[in-house]
Amino acid sequence: MKKTEEKHPLIDVWNIYPGNRRSDKILEKPSIERIIGEMFAIGEYYYYVLNLNNSTVTNHHESILKIHGLKNYPLHLKELIDLIHPDDIPFVIKAEQTVVNKILEIGKEFQLYLKPSYCFRMKTAKGNYELFHHQAIHTFEDEDHHLVQSINIHTNIQHITSENSYTVLITGIEPRKDFYQIKINQNLLSSLTHENNLTKRETEVLSFIAKGYSGKEISSILILSEHTVRTHRRNILRKTNCRNSKELVKKAFDFGLI
Template sequence: MEQPFFDNARAMWRLFNGEPPSTTYFLDASFYKKMMDAFQIGEYYFFIFNFSTIEFDYISAEVYNILGYRDNEVTARQILEAIHPDDREHFLRFEQDYGKFIATLPREKINKYKLRYDFRIRHKNGKYRRILHQTMIIDHDDRDFLHSICVHTDITFLKKHNIPQFAIVGYDGEPSYYFKDFYPVKRCDSVFELSEREQEVLECLLLGKSSREIAELFFVSQHTVNTHRKHILAKTGCRNIQELMTKHQRLE
């Protein structure tokens, strides 16, 4: 029997913290909200995540505007279980790889990186919205991650395709890393009998580029790129780019 998604996520986060916390993390919520109001590109809510309890120490009231839940009734389990089934594999992979990356850093640099990616999440009314998820470790000791601050911004109106975008963004002079740095595109031409140009288009698709962007890159028409897309999907036996990305990851 397949293990529930929340239990998989909880087991993963347990790798980064093994003991119950001695205190709850307190913050000046109004201070954080003023800062985020100035930079967010859409409606958002934010929360403090506790790695030991796998629960929220705090979640802002704006979660109601985006997901339809009151802040005093929503739990971490509800949020996780509301993630679209097709996006859960990426969620677990990105969270795990971010944790592994942060664990390699000197402790003084942990707070200088944030994780950023997107996924679809179900509103209380049953409809899905696309969320830009951004998180940063804000509390840790010499061994464990204790708390992170996470911001969920509604970007449904900005992004329509289902290709996940991933980045680890560095601050104070630290380097940033993107999807291609963590997940280099494996050549699939010998596996699926792709032509050289189809392999090139595949690499661009897996990096999140649109047909228009690929057409401009190769100086061809968008119609030509769309034809390559159809051939790639047919040869790989995939119905869409999301399924193609999942199959590609399993080849690694």
């Protein structure tokens, strides 16, 4: 007998995605190089493969058991959503709606080169809720650009910040250069750009610094001279009252830049 699919609150969001369809197709295990290449993990992390056709979860990183105190690997996305703080569920739903709408605006044909990320609290093995940084790497689509698989990466950032910026970030994966910072609730903290008067270019440079890119790498990605990148870094440190890159990382998380 076929198991009845478990319902979770993101199903209704994903169903508005044009062309979304159901399939029992078994997907291949994704390339581990693709995961590591796009992952930014400054704390304990894990990843899993999400089949968007049926919300099943496979190919887990073993740390998921230790971090959340689980005895068995979750088999369905609902099991992971149940670990999210109840008060954060409305934000997660709104964040996913924002991601879907922005990808449709940019163009579904580019979805494999767009990485959404945002934060929410999850229950840990200690029995409390801590802040996690969520990233989704889209890995497979069919010939009609129907997204069928993603790799989701969760990083515990409680040691960096406990404040959720309630911001969705959508960044481009090479060769795309997209950078969209979308505030979900305007009554919350002002964005870093407005709060500290950062220019758009400085905000872009900050996001790459916080992700661990070197000045040379940032220079290549943004097509700037290394001298210009160093100048931007000095200006960013001054405007944000940060003494070093470590403090910049915390600022970037606080204001939803990574």
